[in-house]
Amino acid sequence: MTKLAERNPFHAGERAAQQRAGVGDVAQWAGGFVRDYLPEQHRDFHASLPFLVVASSDTVGRTWVSVVEGEDGFVRSPDPRRLILKTGMDPTDPLADRFEEGGDIGVVGIELASRRRNRFSGHLHPVKDGYGIDIRQTFGNCPQYIHERNWTRVRGAANQEAVHSNQLSAGQIARIRAADTLFIGSGHHSVLGGEQGDAANGYDASHRGGPAGFVQVVSPVQVQIPDYPGNNFFNTIGNLVSDPRVGLLFIDFETGGLLHMSGRASVDWSPDGSVNRDARRMITVEIEALIDRPGALSLRWVRLDDLSR
Numbered sequence: 001m002t003k004l005a006e007r008n009p010f011h012a013g014e015r016a017a018q019q020r021a022g023v024g025d026v027a028q029w030a031g032g033f034v035r036d037y038l039p040e041q042h043r044d045f046h047a048s049l050p051f052l053v054v055a056s057s058d059t060v061g062r063t064w065v066s067v068v069e070g071e072d073g074f075v076r077s078p079d080p081r082r083l084i085l086k087t088g089m090d091p092t093d094p095l096a097d098r099f100e101e102g103g104d105i106g107v108v109g110i111e112l113a114s115r116r117r118n119r120f121s122g123h124l125h126p127v128k129d130g131y132g133i134d135i136r137q138t139f140g141n142c143p144q145y146i147h148e149r150n151w152t153r154v155r156g157a158a159n160q161e162a163v164h165s166n167q168l169s170a171g172q173i174a175r176i177r178a179a180d181t182l183f184i185g186s187g188h189h190s191v192l193g194g195e196q197g198d199a200a201n202g203y204d205a206s207h208r209g210g211p212a213g214f215v216q217v218v219s220p221v222q223v224q225i226p227d228y229p230g231n232n233f234f235n236t237i238g239n240l241v242s243d244p245r246v247g248l249l250f251i252d253f254e255t256g257g258l259l260h261m262s263g264r265a266s267v268d269w270s271p272d273g274s275v276n277r278d279a280r281r282m283i284t285v286e287i288e289a290l291i292d293r294p295g296a297l298s299l300r301w302v303r304l305d306d307l308s309r
Helices: 012-021 027-034 040-047 097-101 171-178 196-200 235-243
Strands: 053-057 063-069 075-079 080-087 101-110 114-125 128-139 149-151 164-165 181-188 202-209 218-220 223-229 245-252 258-270 281-293 299-303
Touching: 012 063, 012 235, 040 075, 040 101, 040 114, 053 181, 053 202, 053 245, 063 181, 063 258, 097 101, 097 114, 101 128, 101 181, 114 202, 128 196, 128 202, 164 202, 171 218, 171 245, 171 258, 181 235, 235 281, 245 281
Parallel strands: 063 245, 101 202
Antiparallel strands: 053 063, 053 101, 075 080, 080 128, 101 114, 114 128, 149 299, 164 281, 181 202, 181 245, 218 223, 223 281, 245 258, 258 281
């Protein structure tokens, strides 16, 4: 199968971010890790998961991140360039309309207990009893910053009303300050077209982790996310260089609640070390819309280090 290493798999925003960070020509050594298909081990990995984290836009162009879950085995891969999800989307999900209409999507499959993850972008479309995803780009990630958690499933949990707002409440601020994990979504859509532009187009869903409180709440409408040393691909920041629209997702692992945010991001390339001395860069997000969905998931998680106490 053809690998994207035959051409530069990174779009102009990613290359600009790589250059500014001084990491050299990443495509020279990393191009072979970016593929246009899922290797067998990644196909098996996604098919074993009880949930996927997804990023895309709503009908008015806002970027959101959400979770798609299903019964055991709800993900299958009929061939290396396709996934089929046998599930549905709750109408209160900010991406419910996108799933019904189809379009570009970014996905990260993550197994918290083993700290494995794999990211891909593709094209989403409805199929019988679910959704199909045609793979565009895919690559693995290292286990860095993933906190180990085991999951269980709760049956018959009552649906709770989603709360919409444009700023954080005191309770939501407290949840963010206690969080050690978030998911961030971003996108890039080239107007130039062509094979290379098309391959790099779409959305990206990414995991971010750190110590509890690593996300700073500056105000009810602004949060800051440290950018720690990573794989040097600069997918998220490269996307934000091209398009500042961003989505954030905080999962309440104990209750299954989802706190979705959509806004616009800016990148500070030389952050004040007094805020977070380990951060190489700081992403500031101005919040434009919030959706708080208590008990949205049937899944619950517990940290493995909590079990050992």
